[in-house]
Amino acid sequence: MSDEEKKLTVTAHDEGKRLDVSLVKGCPELSRSQLKKLILAGNVLHAGKTITDPAYRVKQEQAFTLIVPHSEPIDLEPENINLDIYYEDDDLIVINKPAGLVVHPGAGTPNGTLVNGLLNHCGKSLSGIGGIKRPGIVHRLDKDTSGLIVAAKNDRSHRCLSSQFEKRSVERAYHALAWGSPNRPSGQIEGKIGRHPNERKKMAVVSENVGKFALTRFRTLKRYGLRVFKAECRLATGRTHQIRVHLAHIGHPLVGDPVYSRTTEARLSGIPDSDIESITTCRRQALHAVTLGFVHPRSGLKMRFSSEFPEDLRNLESIFERAKTFS
Incomplete structure (x- = not known):
């Protein structure tokens, strides 16, 4: 399959703008980061010369050729996995x-x-x-x-x-069970996220000059005494482990999170042994993507999907509901 060539001419409105910004308008199907990578890879030509600077300032009537490589062949084995x-x-x-x-x-x-x-x-x-x-x-x-x-x-x-x-226009909402009881019903957590300085498999809120900007908005949906609360979290950005890192950073790690949380004796005090076993054997973070909304790429219609909290997390909710009088 041959590469695709796109011919683009700078308008008066885009005079003086960055090359990657100017090209976005002529290629709405490509994101700015994708265009930036194409520019850096030498896939943009002007007057027969390659332009490799995304910050290159364009002039009215300049003509550019953008070469979009064909997609890579798929080399994986199909597997019969049950899909919901x-x-x-x-x-x-x-x-x-x-x-x-x-x-x-x-x-x-x-x-x-x-x-x-x-x-x-x-x-x-x-x-x-x-x-x-x-x-x-x-x-x-x-x-x-x-x-x-x-x-x-x-x-x-x-x-x-x-x-x-x-462009952060996709609607993404998550429901989570987290330890503790927040001192405010809603808020936002802003902190740059990067690799943990000592534990390379973990992410962490890091200093300004190291991590990537991350913003999580949250609101409390229900409190189970002072022990646990259920939160709705909405992502303004999409960093690795973002919700898990941000909630742990403010002292409310997710229930069951094997990386960012510990199930201490204090958190389990007063809970029957049978329920404690259910909590401690939960080997996954209590986090579920409940809402996903986006604009359909062909029809242009807004699409929005919702998913219920799964059974294993509903079972945890029932345990914390029974135990809230002991917290």
């Missing part, structure tokens, strides 16, 4: 992902992923833009976070959905 499909058409598919399912192959997980299941279900109709290990993948959920995720079935949809995520 919420919606599907020719452009995209929305899945309610269970906890324990990795989104795409990677180090230590060569198969048995959501991508392998999607390949079995969709055949070769997944976008290859994400690369040979991530066909169709526009965004991710942690292995042990359950809930709604959308995948693209063609390159046009992939670019459009990726652009919406980059």
Whole structure:
């Protein structure tokens, strides 16, 4: 498959703007970060010369040629994995992902992923833009976070959905069970997220000059005494482990989180032994993606999907409801 060439001419309105900003308007299916990568890779030409500076200031009537490489071939094995499909058409598919399912192959997980299941279900109709290990993948959920995720079935949809995520116009809401009782019913957590300085498998809120900007908005939905509360969290950004890191940072780590939380004796005081076992054997963070909303890449219509709290987390809620009189 040959690469696609796009011819773009700078308008008077874009005079003096950055090259990557100017090209966004002529390529709405591409995000600014995607265009920046194409520029840096030498895929933009002007007057026969390659322009590799995304900050290059354009002038009216300048003509540019943008070369968009064809998507990479998919080289993964389809697997018969049960998928809870919420919606599907020719452009995209929305899945309610269970906890324990990795989104795409990677180090230590060569198969048995959501991508392998999607390949079995969709055949070769997944976008290859994400690369040979991530066909169709526009965004991710942690292995042990359950809930709604959308995948693209063609390159046009992939670019459009990726652009919406980059522009932060996608609606994403999560429900979580967290330890403690916040001193305010709602608020926002703002703190740059980067690799933990001492534990490289963890993320952390880090200094200004190291991490990436991250913003999480939350509101308390229900309190189970002073022990646990249920929160709705909405992402303004999408950093690795963002909700888990931000809530732990303010002293309210997620119930069951094996990385950022510890189930101490004080947190379990007064709870019957049978219920304690249910809590301590929960091997995943109590976090579920309940809402996903975006604009359909072909129709332009707003789409919004909702998913109920899964059974394992509802069982935890019942335990904390019974135990709230002891907290």
